[in-house]
Amino acid sequence: MAAHKLRLGVLGSGKGSNYRAIQDAIDRGELAAETAIVISDVESAGILDIARTRGIRAEFLPPGKFRTKLEPEAEARLVELLRETGVELVVLAGYMRMVKPPLLEAFPRRIINIHPSLLPAFPGLEAWRQALASGATKSGCTVHYVDAGMDTGEIIAQAEVPVLAGDTPETLHARIQVAEHELYPRVVGEFAARRAGG
Numbered sequence: 034m035a036a037h038k039l040r041l042g043v044l045g046s047g048k049g050s051n052y053r054a055i056q057d058a059i060d061r062g063e064l065a066a067e068t069a070i071v072i073s074d075v076e077s078a079g080i081l082d083i084a085r086t087r088g089i090r091a092e093f094l095p096p097g098k099f100r101t102k103l104e105p106e107a108e109a110r111l112v113e114l115l116r117e118t119g120v121e122l123v124v125l126a127g128y129m130r131m132v133k134p135p136l137l138e139a140f141p142r143r144i145i146n147i148h149p150s151l152l153p154a155f156p157g158l159e160a161w162r163q164a165l166a167s168g169a170t171k172s173g174c175t176v177h178y179v180d181a182g183m184d185t186g187e188i189i190a191q192a193e194v195p196v197l198a199g200d201t202p203e204t205l206h207a208r209i210q211v212a213e214h215e216l217y218p219r220v221v222g223e224f225a226a227r228r229a230g231g
């Protein structure tokens with residue numbers, strides 16, 4: 034009998050390079066996972082194009098009138114979409130809105146995020162810029178469970194990168210993203226392996 038494939042629901046607002054790294058690993062047969070749906074609050078987000086190109090269901094979800102969270106009706110629709118597609122693990126990949134109780138309660142300890150710093154240092158926006166400005170000699174990325182706070186959930190795994198003399202925000206961010214693209218598929222693979230193992 035074929036091993037169970039962990040069904041992923043991916044949420045993103047941007048270019049989707051982390052999703053691409055996860056999908057590439059799935060397509061290479063390295064993860065016991067499959068992407069059930071990719072959802073974005075931004076109609077033109079690259080992450081939706083990546084999914085469509087791979088034949089994965091991709092949905093734009095109009096967010097409503099708020100800037101940092103979904104309107105309650107939109108969040109309810111989000112939960113409905115994730116449930117009706119049989120999602121088991123919600124993967125935030127550059128999703129720029131706070132997650133609220135309806136989604137948190139529907140997927141307890143089954144929502145994860147990747148953040149471009151060594152949390153708890155530098156939560157929030159443009160963490161690589163914050164790291165550089167602070168004079169830190171190392172930075173990196175963190176995969177964590179999502180809770181109601183901003184980048185405050187329990188840490189699952191981290192990868193470090195050096196901050197080099199002469200770094201700009203762009204060069205540091207690029208180095209962190211290389212680490213993200215290795216770390217995130219590995220962590221998703223660990224969730225999938227646990228699920229496949231019963």
Ligand code: GRF
Nearest residue numbers: 047048049050051127148149
């Ligand atoms: C990543 O740097 C991630 O850490 C942060 O948002 C960015 C998303 O990039 N949460 P991408 O859309 O995956 O390329």
